[in-house]
Amino acid sequence: MTRRLFRFVVRATFALAAMSPAAVSAQNRATVEVPADKARVTGQMTIDYASRSERSASGIDTYEIQELKVADLFIMRGTVQRQPGARMTYSLRYDVFNPANPSQIARDVAILRGDLPIDAKGRYLPADGNLRIDVVKGQQSSSKFGGVLQGRRVLKWWDVAERLKTARAEADKIYARVIEGKTVTITVKNPDPLGFENVALAAGPFSFLVPTKVTGNLDYDYELGNWLTDGGGLNFAYTIGDRPYSDKVTGSIRYVEEEGSFTDPAGKKRDYTGYYDYNLRWNEQAVQNDQSFFSSSQSQDADAFFSSSDQSKPGLYGRVYYKDTEDYCKKQKTDKGEDECVGPTRSEVVYDLKAVGLTYQQLAYWMKVEPLALGPLTDE
Template identity: 35%
Template sequence: MRKTDRLSKFENQNIIMKPLGLLPLIAFTAVTLHAEELEKITQPGAISGSVNIAFNTRTRLTAEGKPEKGAKDVYEVALNVAKTTEFKGKVERQPLLTSKILGSVEQPGQLFYSLDLAVLNPVNMTQKKTVGKWVGTVPIDNQGVYELAGSGDSKHRVSIDAIGRSPAFTDNFGGRLYGKGKKTDGVMSYVRKFQGKEVKLEVKNVDPMRFENVQLAQGPAQSYPKCTVTGNLDFDYETGNWLTNGIRFHYALNGKEYEDVVTGSIKWVEDPNRASNGKGQYEFNLRWNEEKNKPSSTEADAFKSANDEEAFFAVDNSVPSLTGVVSYVDTMAKSGDADTCTASKITYQLDANQLTKQQVMNFLKLWLIGVGPTNDE
């Protein structure tokens, strides 16, 4: 029922109120309703920019073919979210090195975050202020488990300065990310609804990236609250595709609890001349709260036919979604008898369809936490 309908109902019932007493009630109700509604955006390039990677652990090798001690993969990040927030800096990944004979740790596996966080003035986009940093060290054990809270002397966190009317705060990441490295046995099935029909994709060679009570830190602004993430993003080794498997985001804002269920896929498509030009791209087709937002089926849906695989990866803009491409230009080199990627130039152009800024921000933070596994060749 609209707010105007509610006021008409009071008037029709001839409820006796003091005029001055009714106005504050109306104003309070309007403010409360407004506070509970998060603005939705439909915006090309809601996530845009670049990530350039130098895989130094693949070029700086010992005589035994292991990465040299001190060699790190470097991810140079310059990404914009909803055109009003910028992440710029680098993430470094140091591999775990163990001795050949005793297996003792010679160098721990770690991620090092150093990203500047800036905001742009929505009224004047030429005005930009750096408000803080995303910093910290994330240990990675020999099973590929990322301890997202960080190490004891270098907590993994977002640290924001007091600027203008915005207060200073620090908030920590937490939980665990289980990276790629353990393939599942047997066949995994993934199901989605498309044009009123259920379509299924079966995958044999899956490697799950699992989010165990992952805590995404608040920020850069307080309007982007702390968020808990659970579920899987599964990698299909035969196709290079990523498939969602129960990813849930839970957070609270303005006194209201939210839970977003993200479904869909990220499809890898190689250029026909990739062997010579190094080109390929991820085609994003992620949907938010699909079950709640999907339109009702009609009689005509029973007569629609679709190839299961085509339908599974088809874009459906009738529900809130994040679509578009992340394009790669890779530098390839020989490593023994195989080709290996030694560097990547990556361009992001992801479009939001009826998503809130909080939903877009939460996804990007999660994606940057998995920057290693999602970019391994």
């Protein structure tokens, strides 16, 4: 690339980033629906669980994100290191697409960096670690994360069996959603909530991607390994220009434990040992208390509840594939006195998600939630 062309790309890429708030409101790209042919989240991540491996003395888990492409907005790449039960340390770089010409990309425009400390109660505290997005090119700025993310009660893989015993003896929770005009329910034994307590998601890497507050729970089902929302959902609040917006995200991320193969977005055939099936809806029809319930069995209700066959409504759909290996794993005794790996020592992860009917702001804030909750979301 010539120097003259490079300067053009940088100027065009940061045209929106350098706008005043009023100009950004007039442009209003944040509220534009992502075109269907662009609305994909694809890329790879490799997780090295050194804390579970006999080969490593560091005890530091490393998440290496390789070219995680979010529509025609940005590409994330870099590393997150985790000291289990203590902190997450972020160094993720953003490459951004030129809004005027998405075939042009500016590299290393912004950085998600800082620490995410974990206190004795399992709470993640981004403000205490100065976790932030720094825009380091063009119109430079810094925007911080804040609030409290209450992590899962079980922090160690090998404690899950004990948690399952407790769950069977404790309270049930009923989840409901409307499927084809009918209310479908499932029951989960004492789910573990991943709680968002006024979590502040940083603005950026473009200035039209505004800060967002998140409240609510994403519940974990230990028995089946699923993530799901209750009727309250996850609530996102933000302001663009002078107009306030609020969204409710409901639905599920269902875990399927099976071996198979798939063709990744780049056309390469890969093996997997399991995957997460995304069925998250934005502002879907709320469940009414007086609606009738299916009279079918629990397994049929579960199939209907988690079904992602209808992908016409605004939401995030698709799969995140995992290929787990347990080489040189640390082991714990099971109830039967047998040695068992405490969990995978390495996971190869491939994203293949699509957004339907979501705006740039909506897709961007979800892709800030996932790195923030990276530890709990990948610990199953």
